[in-house]
Amino acid sequence: MLQSYTKNYIRIYFWQILSIVLNLLSLFIVIPQLSSQPGVYGIYSICVSAIIFLSYADLGFLSAGYKYASEAYAKRDREREVDILGFICFILFCLVLIFSGVMLLLSFHPEWLIKGINKDSNLIVAQRLLLILAIFSPNVVLQRALQVIFGVRLEDYIYQIVLIAVSICKILSVFYFFRPGHYDIVPYFLFTQIVTTTGLLYAFYLTTKRYGISLMSFLKRLRFSPVLFKEIKALALSTFFITLSWIIYYExxxxxxxxxxxxxxxxxxxxxxxxxxxxxxxxxxxxxxxxxxxxxxxxxxxxxxxxxxxxxxxxxxxxxxxxxxxxxxxxxxxxxxxxxxxxxxxxxxxxxxxxxxxxxxxxxxxxxxxxxxxxxxxxxxxxxxxxxxxxxxxxxxxxxxxxxxxxxxxxxxxxxxxxxxxxxxxxxxxxxxxxxxxxxxxxxxxxxxxxxxxxxxxxxxxxxxxxxxxxxxxxxxxxxxxxxxxxxxxxxxxxxxxxxxxxxxxxxxxxx
Incomplete structure (x- = not known):
């Protein structure tokens, strides 16, 4: 078993190295293009930070659930693993809906978020970016579910390959949306969200083939469970407190x-x-x-x-x-x-x-x-x-x-x-x-x-x-x-x- 896990570590790190290379390419290509207009880039950065912010919106249940799902997998208890996955992602989904509603409201009133935006020519850009963010926020639920499914099996490298393909599409699109004489940051942001959604759907196709966990079966298990809530809540509340602290402290x-x-x-x-x-x-x-x-x-x-x-x-x-x-x-x-x-x-x-x-x-x-x-x-x-x-x-x-x-x-x-x-x-x-x-x-x-x-x-x-x-x-x-x-x-x-x-x-x- 140790040999098997060692090989999985190597596979994960091999594909992560490729991911790092792509991230570096993104730094070389994407950021210089976006930062050519600092005001607009600042608005875009707020939207990107909001996506990162969403990764904490699970009240601690996802982090705690990951522990219990890993233990269920180690004990080869598939039903319990999927039940835990559906429960913790249901909690996340409820909070993402609230976040999406807030972003939708801010898309009509970006001045509530950004100082002086009403006096700025970038008002429409801010409105559209926030609207796109509101629409595609539920992607976070699929992302976190896939991280748990692949992660507890130490097969993250499979998911990384999909993300690498998505990153390549995003990087290549920069040459179109930011070609000479063009600064189309709103279409670029929309395109990146559509490509991400496509990648997530394909990753679920892979989980169906490899583990028998399809997107539909996951959505059917997406529900509240009083039994799991009682079992997980002690650790979840502590990790939620940490999450809340981390948001206040860092995000x-x-x-x-x-x-x-x-x-x-x-x-x-x-x-x-x-x-x-x-x-x-x-x-x-x-x-x-x-x-x-x-x-x-x-x-x-x-x-x-x-x-x-x-x-x-x-x-x-x-x-x-x-x-x-x-x-x-x-x-x-x-x-x-x-x-x-x-x-x-x-x-x-x-x-x-x-x-x-x-x-x-x-x-x-x-x-x-x-x-x-x-x-x-x-x-x-x-x-x-x-x-x-x-x-x-x-x-x-x-x-x-x-x-x-x-x-x-x-x-x-x-x-x-x-x-x-x-x-x-x-x-x-x-x-x-x-x-x-x-x-x-x-x-x-x-x-x-x-x-x-x-x-x-x-x-x-x-x-x-x-x-x-x-x-x-x-x-x-x-x-x-x-x-x-x-x-x-x-x-x-x-x-x-x-x-x-x-x-x-x-x-x-x-x-x-």
């Missing part, structure tokens, strides 16, 4: 900036937010298979196996988390200037701070998954209270002095404080003291990180800073090369990482 910033500082400020901040969202999407895909596996171990009462896997995850995931973040933070000025131009100079510091806020993700992601798997509700509540209080309390103090830059500073501070708490939880679970943890997990990364800094900080001053795809590719290549050098060094400094790579080679490559 309302762009709306607050739009209301307090206007669409132009949103455009500048959105460059950093795009980078942060890019890393979050990558980290989510990297860690998600381990979340399902954690739940499998809990279902089988194998704490020793879970502890061993947890330590491995920390060491193996450190390089893909830390090294790219160090690269972008070190090259933030040439990266931003070559990407969207020097008129976005305000975005340089924002990019650096927001990207660095995820530097401890290799600890926080698995620790958060562990708390859910073990139903550590008290710790979940504590973090849920701490983060928004620290974030918005700091902003209220600093905003009058430095404006919307306060959001990026306190995003970083809040992440660092919560990261320290996740570290404490990890130490307690692993039964390690801090010195042992530093020696086992952190020390092997010191030399690779120093090597990156010695390469990139001096190099940053010599990289081109004019807006061009070639210059952006050169900057990304420089950062990627430094990260690759660091990875090679880490292979020799981290015994756990080295053993894991050798294990993959012998199980996946040599045995075919």
């Amino acid at each position: 309302l910033d762009i709306y607050a900036i739009a209301r307090l500082s206007g669409a132009q400020a949103v455009a500048y901040y959105s460059i950093g937010l795009t980078c942060l969202s890019f890393f979050r999407s990558i980290f989510g895909t990297l860690f998600n298979p381990f979340s399902a596996r954690f739940n499998h171990f809990v279902a089988l009462n194998d704490e020793k196996g879970l502890r061993s896997l947890y330590k491995t995850v920390l060491c193996v995931m450190l390089p893909p988390v830390v090294f790219p973040i160090i690269a972008i933070a070190s090259l933030s000025k040439p990266f931003v200037f070559s990407w969207v131009g020097s008129n976005f100079s305000d975005s340089v510091q924002i990019v650096r701070l927001l990207v660095l806020s995820n530097i401890l993700a290799f600890i926080s992601y698995p620790s958060g998954m562990l708390m859910v798997a073990n139903k550590n509700i008290k710790a979940l509540y504590f973090l849920a209270i701490l983060q928004p209080v620290l974030f918005w309390g700091g902003i209220s103090l600093l905003f009058p002095f430095i404006g919307y830059l306060a959001f990026s500073y306190f995003t970083l501070l809040s992440f660092m404080v919560s990261g320290a708490i996740y570290l404490w939880i990890s130490l307690k679970f692993l039964r390690m003291n801090l010195l042992n943890f530093l020696g086992t997990v952190i020390r092997p990364a010191v030399l690779p990180v120093l090597a990156m800094l010695l390469i990139l900080i001096p190099l940053s001053a010599y990289l081109p800073q004019e807006k061009s795809k070639l210059n952006l590719l050169l900057t990304v290549f420089a950062g990627g090369t430094a990260a690759l050098i660091a990875l090679v060094i880490y292979y020799f400094t981290s015994t756990i990482f080295c053993d894991y790579i050798k294990n993959i080679y012998y199980k996946f490559v040599r045995k075919g």
Whole structure:
């Protein structure tokens, strides 16, 4: 079974690498085109952020249900798995309908959301984008259902292939909607939503063929269950509290900036937010298979196996988390200037701070998954209270002095404080003291990180800073090369990482 799951991890990461390449192409092609009109791009960014916001609209039941669905799959209880899926998606569907209604209302009154839009020529653009968002909001229910169906089986790579095809269509469409003399952002947004819907329907066709779970059978199970509600509500309420906290702490910033500082400020901040969202999407895909596996171990009462896997995850995931973040933070000025131009100079510091806020993700992601798997509700509540209080309390103090830059500073501070708490939880679970943890997990990364800094900080001053795809590719290549050098060094400094790579080679490559 371990060999089978190892191969699934490799398949997931192989297709994720392709997805990362496509995301990079999107950064190179899509964002420069959209950002050529900062005011309109700011409105578009609000709509995109609203789609991300929808992913939290499940009152915690989807996150909790994922745990129970994973356990049901591990016990080969298909009926219970599908019942759980229908129940948690029903909760999400009800909330999405409310969200859709709010977006529909805002499409008639965008001035309620965006400061000064009534005096702007972009009023009609805002109305149409919000209307499209309202119509296609239910797509989120299908997306989350598919994530659960494929995720609990550790076959996310199949769904990723579909999403990659969808992304290719979106990227290619940019050359039509933003050809010379045209800036058709409303038709572009509509097209992306239609393509996404088509991809979701095809993914359900695949679940029908592979698992016997069709779209119709899923919709028939889409209902409230008092029995499942009673069983799941304790964990769901704690994760909902976390979700609500996360929304207050993390997803309302762009709306607050739009209301307090206007669409132009949103455009500048959105460059950093795009980078942060890019890393979050990558980290989510990297860690998600381990979340399902954690739940499998809990279902089988194998704490020793879970502890061993947890330590491995920390060491193996450190390089893909830390090294790219160090690269972008070190090259933030040439990266931003070559990407969207020097008129976005305000975005340089924002990019650096927001990207660095995820530097401890290799600890926080698995620790958060562990708390859910073990139903550590008290710790979940504590973090849920701490983060928004620290974030918005700091902003209220600093905003009058430095404006919307306060959001990026306190995003970083809040992440660092919560990261320290996740570290404490990890130490307690692993039964390690801090010195042992530093020696086992952190020390092997010191030399690779120093090597990156010695390469990139001096190099940053010599990289081109004019807006061009070639210059952006050169900057990304420089950062990627430094990260690759660091990875090679880490292979020799981290015994756990080295053993894991050798294990993959012998199980996946040599045995075919």
